[in-house]
Amino acid sequence: MRVQRHCVIDADRDTVWKAVSDPDCYPEFMASLERWEHVTEGPADKGARYTVHWKIGSVPIGGVVEVSEFDPAHDLAWIGVSGVSLRGRFRIRDTGDGRTKVVFRLAYESAGNLLGIIADRVAARQVGRNMTQTLKNLKKLVEP
């Protein structure tokens, strides 16, 4: 299941990247975040790991994620290494008028064949709402 949301933020790419690439900012702007912990030491970079859980439905869903792409002021992507199969990405692009377009993507797949497919579809609505709220929070965090 792939869910995508985007927004335009009235700030330059570097300012947006500063928030998106700072693990300590995630509890501030990531909506429905139930658990956020560093697994590896050091600053965010490719290979850094975090435990992340979002409250989806009745229980926290997530697991350990690893940063798979760390391209400053451009792309930040991660993959799930435990829990639900998960891929996530923030794409950060100039709009040409001094503002920044942020695309937030999540692709996930539960185990369990048919029930897994149904659960993914049922969860998609709430996941989408959380992603919309996350971008709103990010906008509020970085806009002057």
Place this chain on the structure above:
Amino acid sequence: MAGIADVLDWAKQQVASRVPKADLDQRDPDYIREQLPGLWLLASLYFRADVRGLDRIPREGPVLLVGNHSGGNLPPDTFVFTLAFCSYFGVERPFYQLAHNLVVSMPGLGSLRKFGTVAANHENAMLALQSGGALLVYPGGDYEVFRPSWERHEVDFGGRKGYVRLARDAGVPIVPIASVGGQEAALFLDRGQWLAKLLMVDKLARLKSVPILLAPPWGLVVSDMVPRLPLPTKIAIEVQEPIDVSVEAGDDDVVHKQVMESLQAGVDRLAAERRFPVIG
């Protein structure tokens, strides 16, 4: 009378021989992972469950999770908590649950062993904790799950406090798990302890209750052994702060009292948030 005693002994041995030996290796993380989406759908859509405070459970190592549970032979809070624990800590963390002999030996429920469910006794519990696993126990057992629905917000283990000795023997903390909602899955009228004695199942199968309840689709049900449809009651669960069981904490009665008070306070908090039965 000797004849009746012999028959009782024989029947008791037959029941005991059907209780599978605890084999912790039967727990299968891949099987659990595949069941979680189905459980999540049931917990989220049907029981509209809400689980809080999972961060209070120690991140690693053995721990004794002591809860109150409700809902007769189909207690929704047990599977909701199992789902929550496995989602939060991952299916890789060893997690076992103690269940009544009849549950683990009942035909068709063999898959529970893949979830880490073992027969409730001190040896199995020690085995699970000494292996480094988290262990979920419901000391109230059948006495608790068959209490009348109007006592649904009362935590009563029927005087059972062996779990404190278990935690002390294993040297692990106790984490209380309070839950509400399960006793509204049917209308429980009576524990039927008198009926259990009359039918002698208290001696044959360690079954202290033969409950009487009103439940769809059957109406009046005796014994809760026939599958029924639980009402879609809202389940709320609160994980509480760990309780110290070291010698300094006091004797078993003191620790037991502390656990009961903590659970009752949690149940009272959760119950106060409920506006209507079943709906929540």
